[in-house]
Amino acid sequence: xxxxxxxxxxxxxxxxxxxxxxxxxxxxxxxxxxxxxxxxxxxxxxxxxxxxxxxxxxxxxxxxxxxxxxxxxxxxxxxxxxxxxxxxxxxxxxxxxxxxxxxxxxxxxxxxxxxxxxxxxxxxxxxxxxxxxxxxxxxxxxxxxxxxxxxxxxxxxxxxxxxxxxxxxxxxxxxxxxxxxxxxxxxxxxxxxxxxxxxxxxxxxxxxxxxxxxxxxxxxxxxxxxxxxxxxxxxxxxxxxxxxxxxxxxxxxxxxxxxxxxxxxxxxxxxxxxxxxxxxxxxxxxxxxxxxxxxxxxxxxxxxxxxx
Amino acid sequence: xxxxxxxxxxxxxxxxxxxxxxxxxxxxxxxxxxxxxxxxxxxxxxxxxxxxxxxxxxxxxxxxxxxxxxxxxxxxxxxxxxxxxxxxxxxxxxxxxxxxxxxxxxxxxxxxxxxxxxxxxxxxxxxxxxxxxxxxxxxxxxxxxxxxxxxxxxxxxxxxxxxxxxxxxxxxxxxxxxxxxxxxxxxxxxxxxxxxxxxxxxxxxxxxxxxxxxxxxxxxxxxxxxxxxxxxxxxxxxxxxxxxxxxxxxxxxxxxxxxxxxxxxxxxxxxxxxxxxxxx
Numbered sequence: 209x210x211x212x213x214x215x216x217x218x219x220x221x222x223x224x225x226x227x228x229x230x231x232x233x234x235x236x237x238x239x240x241x242x243x244x245x246x247x248x249x250x251x252x253x254x255x256x257x258x259x260x261x262x263x264x265x266x267x268x269x270x271x272x273x274x275x276x277x278x279x280x281x282x283x284x285x286x287x288x289x290x291x292x293x294x295x296x297x298x299x300x301x302x303x304x305x306x307x308x309x310x311x312x313x314x315x316x317x318x319x320x321x322x323x324x325x326x327x328x329x330x331x332x333x334x335x336x337x338x339x340x341x342x343x344x345x346x347x348x349x350x351x352x353x354x355x356x357x358x359x360x361x362x363x364x365x366x367x368x369x370x371x372x373x374x375x376x377x378x379x380x381x382x383x384x385x386x387x388x389x390x391x392x393x394x395x396x397x398x399x400x401x402x403x404x405x406x407x408x409x410x411x412x413x414x415x416x417x418x419x420x421x422x423x424x425x426x427x428x429x430x431x432x433x434x435x436x437x438x439x440x441x442x443x444x445x446x447x448x449x450x451x452x453x454x455x456x457x458x459x460x461x462x463x464x465x466x467x468x469x470x471x472x473x474x475x476x477x478x479x480x481x482x483x484x485x486x487x488x489x490x491x492x493x494x495x496x497x498x499x500x501x502x503x504x505x506x507x508x509x510x511x512x513x514x515x516x
Numbered sequence: 517x518x519x520x521x522x523x524x525x526x527x528x529x530x531x532x533x534x535x536x537x538x539x540x541x542x543x544x545x546x547x548x549x550x551x552x553x554x555x556x557x558x559x560x561x562x563x564x565x566x567x568x569x570x571x572x573x574x575x576x577x578x579x580x581x582x583x584x585x586x587x588x589x590x591x592x593x594x595x596x597x598x599x600x601x602x603x604x605x606x607x608x609x610x611x612x613x614x615x616x617x618x619x620x621x622x623x624x625x626x627x628x629x630x631x632x633x634x635x636x637x638x639x640x641x642x643x644x645x646x647x648x649x650x651x652x653x654x655x656x657x658x659x660x661x662x663x664x665x666x667x668x669x670x671x672x673x674x675x676x677x678x679x680x681x682x683x684x685x686x687x688x689x690x691x692x693x694x695x696x697x698x699x700x701x702x703x704x705x706x707x708x709x710x711x712x713x714x715x716x717x718x719x720x721x722x723x724x725x726x727x728x729x730x731x732x733x734x735x736x737x738x739x740x741x742x743x744x745x746x747x748x749x750x751x752x753x754x755x756x757x758x759x760x761x762x763x764x765x766x767x768x769x770x771x772x773x774x775x776x777x778x779x780x781x782x783x784x785x786x787x788x789x790x791x792x793x794x795x796x
Contacts, residue, residue: 224621224702225621225623225624226623226624227621227623227702228616228617228618228620228621228623228626229617229625229626230617231613231614232613232614232617232618232629234610234613234614235611235614236614236633238610238666238669238670238673239633239636239673239674241666241670242666242667242669242670242671243636243644243670244636245647246644246645246646246648247644249647250643250644250646250647253646253647308538311531311534311535314531316528316532316535318532318535320783322538322539323783324779324783325539325542325543326538326542327779327783327786327787328542328543328779329542329545330779331731331772331776331778331779332775332776333730333733333772334731334733335733335771336549336768336771336772337545339765339768340545340546340548340549340768343549343552343761344548349560349561349562349563349565350565351544351548351565353565354563355567357563357565358565358567384542389790392790392791393790441638444640445640445641447641447642447733451737466642469643470642473642473645482642482646483643483646486642486643487643490639490643493638493639493640497638
């Protein structure tokens, strides 16, 4: 019935559809003003020589800023570090969130309380979480060293003073912050798996691991890929945590590309270099997401072939 | 659900063991900061780290909430409240019709527009910040409420449009069709039918928008100058130098408290808005 009504009023339908654009116009305009126009301006800055006082553009320099950025001393080590943080964040967040989602998918007394505790880090302002982890890993009177002392260690580790340790403290703080999101999405995915499927596998005598590997994981792939992409994107944009915990130090060893953009723009006031670096970071992000999508496409084709 | 039978005690033990581990690991940092905030400075700075409170000292909270406290928590709270509320209500008012227009009426190009809106999150925020920073300084929006609210609104819009889209899909089309047959205008349709039906979605959107604005850090860091306009998240940071740790901890607790209370009270709505079908 609905279809026939649709056919009958085809032209009014189209008119109505077009009014959808008017409804969306304010939102599109605001986003364009705050995101798209500045992005174009940044692109312009990245290929020109820019002066702050008096404000103006002095001339076109082509890809100079990009080449300068990519050939500068620390660029590739900063890039590698950024990618390391991205990969580690995905792996660690998954390794922790998946069991939590499996746990929350069961019904037990106190489940709501666990759910609230898992959700909380998300509601904690990143600055507060920075202060929090700063205290946890404080060398002299922090909880982690205190715990080590309790178990007989010397407990004098300079967590934020050594590059290798500091980068992992940043990672821990970031993983803690994004576990709520990952867990919620994985839980939503788990809910889509019919109980009958699990039960059938159990009847067939499948163990917990077999069920996880051959029922849960394959059924979850539509959720897993978006979560991986999401985590990768936020990991490329880590800022607050580094800013509060380490300021990119010690000796620049926790600086990521995004933090470098901030330093170039608002410490050195070199807006052109900052713009070029920001676009290079965007390019890395987009290329990686494209890669992930291809992997997903392959994987789905392989699984189809397996099933046949 | 799956296993409460008699011979299945082990899974239950494992479930509660797992729950205990999750609570300790995820909750300890928050517990730790609360613990610090109720201790005296000498005990905080002792190598003998306390893991259980032996007393409750509220002096840190008094110092932080005092009018001339070292951490400008009071001003920060007021500023955050003004900016977050204004940004959230504006964003919801713009996002709701936009979401309806794009996901329900499906005009030509709606898929592209939705995709483009979502893709802004992929780019680093700093990519957009420099030009805005320059323009704000020129037209006098630097250090003003409006100068903060505009970027907040733009930041919330794609997320809210996507979130409303999820809620809209779960609402049956029939009622709208019937109203349309009765000759309702688009405006009537929105105000009389869609908004009342979407009430839970609107509430969740307001909640999430407020929380996301409250915790925002980079925007006020760049678009405001020292102490004249300070949101809580920022106030906390700008005062980290030369301050007692206990007071910093107390300020951190006070800063996080409003959003934590909201999360605890409305956890199922929040969970549902972030990941539909969670059914908590």
